[in-house]
Amino acid sequence: MAQLLIFAFIGIMWVLILAGGGILVTLVSKISISGYGDHLDFFIASIIKAVIALVLVVFWVLVLTKLKNKIFQKQIRA
Amino acid sequence: MQDYIIAGLVSSAIAFFVVFGLVPSLIKSLNKKNWAVKDVNRIGGAMVPRPGGPVILVGIIVSEISLYFLLPQQINTRGLVALLITTSIAFVVGFIDDRRVMSGWFKPLALMGAAIPIIALGAYEPNLAFPLFGEVKIPALYLGLILFMIPITGNTINSIDVMNGIASGFVMIASFSLAIVLFILQNYTVAIMTLPIAFASLAFYRYHKFPARIFPGDSGALVLGAAYGTIAIIGRVEVIAAIALLPAIINSFLFLSSVKRIVEHRQVKGPTIHTDDHKITTTKESNAPITLVRLIVASKPLTEKEIGFTIFRLAIFSGILAIITAIISGVQIWPSS
Numbered sequence: 409m410a411q412l413l414i415f416a417f418i419g420i421m422w423v424l425i426l427a428g429g430g431i432l433v434t435l436v437s438k439i440s441i442s443g444y445g446d447h448l449d450f451f452i453a454s455i456i457k458a459v460i461a462l463v464l465v466v467f468w469v470l471v472l473t474k475l476k477n478k479i480f481q482k483q484i485r486a
Numbered sequence: 487m488q489d490y491i492i493a494g495l496v497s498s499a500i501a502f503f504v505v506f507g508l509v510p511s512l513i514k515s516l517n518k519k520n521w522a523v524k525d526v527n528r529i530g531g532a533m534v535p536r537p538g539g540p541v542i543l544v545g546i547i548v549s550e551i552s553l554y555f556l557l558p559q560q561i562n563t564r565g566l567v568a569l570l571i572t573t574s575i576a577f578v579v580g581f582i583d584d585r586r587v588m589s590g591w592f593k594p595l596a597l598m599g600a601a602i603p604i605i606a607l608g609a610y611e612p613n614l615a616f617p618l619f620g621e622v623k624i625p626a627l628y629l630g631l632i633l634f635m636i637p638i639t640g641n642t643i644n645s646i647d648v649m650n651g652i653a654s655g656f657v658m659i660a661s662f663s664l665a666i667v668l669f670i671l672q673n674y675t676v677a678i679m680t681l682p683i684a685f686a687s688l689a690f691y692r693y694h695k696f697p698a699r700i701f702p703g704d705s706g707a708l709v710l711g712a713a714y715g716t717i718a719i720i721g722r723v724e725v726i727a728a729i730a731l732l733p734a735i736i737n738s739f740l741f742l743s744s745v746k747r748i749v750e751h752r753q754v755k756g757p758t759i760h761t762d763d764h765k766i767t768t769t770k771e772s773n774a775p776i777t778l779v780r781l782i783v784a785s786k787p788l789t790e791k792e793i794g795f796t797i798f799r800l801a802i803f804s805g806i807l808a809i810i811t812a813i814i815s816g817v818q819i820w821p822s823s
Contacts, residue, residue: 410781410782410785411785411796414733414736414778414781417736418800421732422732425725426616426617426618429618429619430616432622433616433620433621434619436622437622437623454625454626457627458624458626461624469739
């Protein structure tokens with residue numbers, strides 16, 4: 409049973425990776441800034457994208473931690 | 487295509503036979519120097535020579551250099567040079583850690599240095615490809631990604647090197663999966679550059695499998711991990727390469743989320759103990775870290791061999807997910823930016 413749960417956890421991680429990529433491509437990569445000059449616009453947009461990407465990674469880790477606790481609760485307690 | 491097939495066969499054979507042929511001499515030499523560590527899972531605790539890293543490095547370097555002569559027109563020279571230098575630096579980092587116990591931060595920071603040749607040689611494309619959704623152009627962010635990728639792949643493989651044969655067997659399965667992925671994506675040159683890692687791992691596994699006659703050590707694990715990470719970057723398959731490594735990534739994730747700091751595994755309590763019939767089971771210590779092996783033996787005690795095969799099944803499952811991801815990469819449901 410514990411081994412089946414590990415396979416399930418890998419499957420969930422796979423889906424989360426694909427979904428996370430989707431959010432980055434469809435939403436985050438579209439962000440653009442204008443009005444500060446070409447170089448500054450690009451720089452500010454890059455910083456905003458980087459911050460959002462980092463927040464997404466932290467969120468992803470938190471989701472995984474919650475899932476890990478839920479899926480492996482019995483095993484971890486044991 | 488015929489050139490690729492010949493180059494693939496020759497370089498794979500070189501990687502396999504160099505490692506297969508040199509390991510016995512290395513074992514003798516290490517035994518003479520008394521460079522051996524106790525195999526804590528073996529009945530009686532046999533002393534096993536370490537590290538096997540030098541032979542793995544030589545096998546990979548010789549076979550990769552052979553590709554330069556076998557495919558002079560097609561080979562990605564900058565990628566090849568970056569692979570050789572990054573892997574060699576990772577070996578030095580691992581060898582230092584094999585000989586002296588360094589702090590938990592030493593390897594991640596030193597491996598960031600190993601990633602610098604990839605940036606300096608420009609052996610990358612600053613677009614991150616996401617299956618199904620396309621690519622994202624992230625020139626500045628991608629440099630940071632390279633600096634993190636090599637420490638992550640290196641330490642991830644190192645952290646799964648917990649029992650006989652696991653690190654070499656795991657990298658063998660992940661590298662074969664990655665080679666298939668690159669063939670599916672028609673990146674034939676980098677696919678062939680991946681084969682020496684797979685075949686060097688296969689040859690080393692012959693001596694590393696239970697009961698191990700040699701351990702790869704940190705130098706061997708970091709060489710395999712850094713080479714795998716470099717291939718992922720120059721092949722532009724970072725996300726798919728991570729999918730093939732998922733069991734090892736889960737192991738690192740479980741460890742870090744339970745220990746909550748970057749620390750050498752030697753400095754924390756063992757997550758498993760031995761039963762009277764010398765099987766491996768989970769420890770009763772509440773503050774011991776949670777690892778992949780601890781979860782595998784949570785329901786019932788298993789032998790070292792059984793644990794190894796369970797991890798290989800997980801690696802094959804992740805490899806299949808990586809291959810499925812490569813196949814569906816042709817389907818794009820969102821235009822890339």
